[in-house]
Amino acid sequence: MRLDRFLANLPHCNRQEARQLLASGRVQVDGQTQRDGLSEVSQFSRVQLDDELLQAGKAARYLMLHKPVGVVSATEHPEHRTVLDLLDEPDKHQLHLAGRLDLNTSGLLLLTNDGQWSRRATAPTGQQPKVYLVHTQDEIDPACVEVFARGLYFQYENLTTRPAILELLAPRHARLTLFEGRYHQVKRMFGHFQNKVIGLHRVSMGTIQLDERLCPGQYRELSALEIASF
Ligand code: URA
Numbered sequence: 236m237r238l239d240r241f242l243a244n245l246p247h248c249n250r251q252e253a254r255q256l257l258a259s260g261r262v263q264v265d266g267q268t269q270r271d272g273l274s275e276v277s278q279f280s281r282v283q284l285d286d287e288l289l290q291a292g293k294a295a296r297y298l299m300l301h302k303p304v305g306v307v308s309a310t311e312h313p314e315h316r317t318v319l320d321l322l323d324e325p326d327k328h329q330l331h332l333a334g335r336l337d338l339n340t341s342g343l344l345l346l347t348n349d350g351q352w353s354r355r356a357t358a359p360t361g362q363q364p365k366v367y368l369v370h371t372q373d374e375i376d377p378a379c380v381e382v383f384a385r386g387l388y389f390q391y392e393n394l395t396t397r398p399a400i401l402e403l404l405a406p407r408h409a410r411l412t413l414f415e416g417r418y419h420q421v422k423r424m425f426g427h428f429q430n431k432v433i434g435l436h437r438v439s440m441g442t443i444q445l446d447e448r449l450c451p452g453q454y455r456e457l458s459a460l461e462i463a464s465f
Contacts, residue, residue, distance in 0.1 A: 238264065239272030241282065245289065261285050265292070279349065295349045296330065297462050298322070299443065302344040303451035308335035318344060321452050333357050334416060334440065342367075342437030343445035345457075356440065356465040359415050362397075363441035363465070367411045367421055370434030374406040379428055387427055389417065396424065441465060 242253035242262065253272065260268050263283040264276060276282055281292035300318055302308065307315040310331065315338065319327055333345040333353035347353050356363070379401055386395040400412040411421060422432045438445050442464045446455060 236276055237272060238262070238269060238274050238276050238282075241276050241290075242272075256284065277349075277351065293348070295352075296324075296347060297349065297352070297457040298324075298330070298346045298454050299446065299449070299457055299461075300344045300346060300454040301445060301449040301451050302336050302341055304339050304341050306452075307338055308332055308344060318346070322346075322454060336437060337419065337422075337435070340435040340437065341451060342435075343440055343443065344437075345440065345443070346454075352462070352465055357416060359417065362414050364412045364414055364439070365416060365437060366439045367413070368404075368434075368436045368438060369409045369411050369421060369425070369432055371407045371409075371425055372431040372433050373429075375401075375403055375409055375425075375430065376428050377403065379409075379425070382427075383411070383424060387424055389423065392417065396420065399424070 239250070239253050239257065242248055242256060243250045248256070256262050257270050257272050260270060261284055262269055264274070265281050276290075278293050279295040280290065281288075282290040300321065302318060305315070306321065307317050309317050310319050310328065311317060318332065319330070322330070324330075329348045330346045331348070331350070331353060333347055333356040336342060336344055345353070345356060380403070383399040383401045386398055388395050396417065397414045399414065402410045404410060413420060417423070421435055425432050443457070443461045449455060
């Protein structure tokens with residue numbers, strides 16, 4: 236929300252008074268004097284008027300989890316363990332997933348209580364690379380490299396996938412870099428070549444790499460640098 240609107244919503248403060256408070260330098264956001272009424276304040280911002288605390292600001296939380304196979308990317312599920320079951324955190328139900336992985340996919344999963352951040356991290360055409368290691372049932376047709384680089388037509392969504400980078404590591408093993416996140420995208424891309432994905436592991440999203448020290452099921456807080464990368 237805009238800071239001028241935040242102030243004007245306070246009891247006993249109208250829009251003109253809000254402007255005056257800002258102009259007189261009496262409003263602080265996250266410890267800094269803020270005079271620009273158009274600047275944004277969120278639920279995580281600490282807002283003060285002189286020495287009076289108007290909003291304490293909720294603690295923003297950002298976690299990376301090494302998702303194991305067999306755990307659902309959801310916060311609730313009638314049958315399977317969910318990724319939230321793996322967290323030993325207070326108020327973990329306030330967290331949501333920034334992107335999902337299939338039940339039988341492992342690797343990097345991000346969780347946060349910051350909706351704006353997760354929208355940036357998961358925008359389907361956000362152009363942030365997502366890197367996967369793929370194992371396939373059959374040998375990978377080298378033609379995949381060029382076809383994936385050109386883009387594949389997905390009839391259901393009526394779109395052509397963005398150019399993707401496929402690096403062959405072994406006859407049935409590859410690294411695939413996508414610049415978007417469509418439903419079951421990796422499996423559908425290999426499915427186009429009648430090749431089944433039998434192992435899928437996400438190693439990075441944007442510049443955030445899955446921490447190699449995390450065993451499947453373990454998690455850690457993101458660093459300030461990792462948070463700022465989205
Ligand atoms: N593509 C898939 O097919 N599955 C995932 O879990 C992620 C990307």
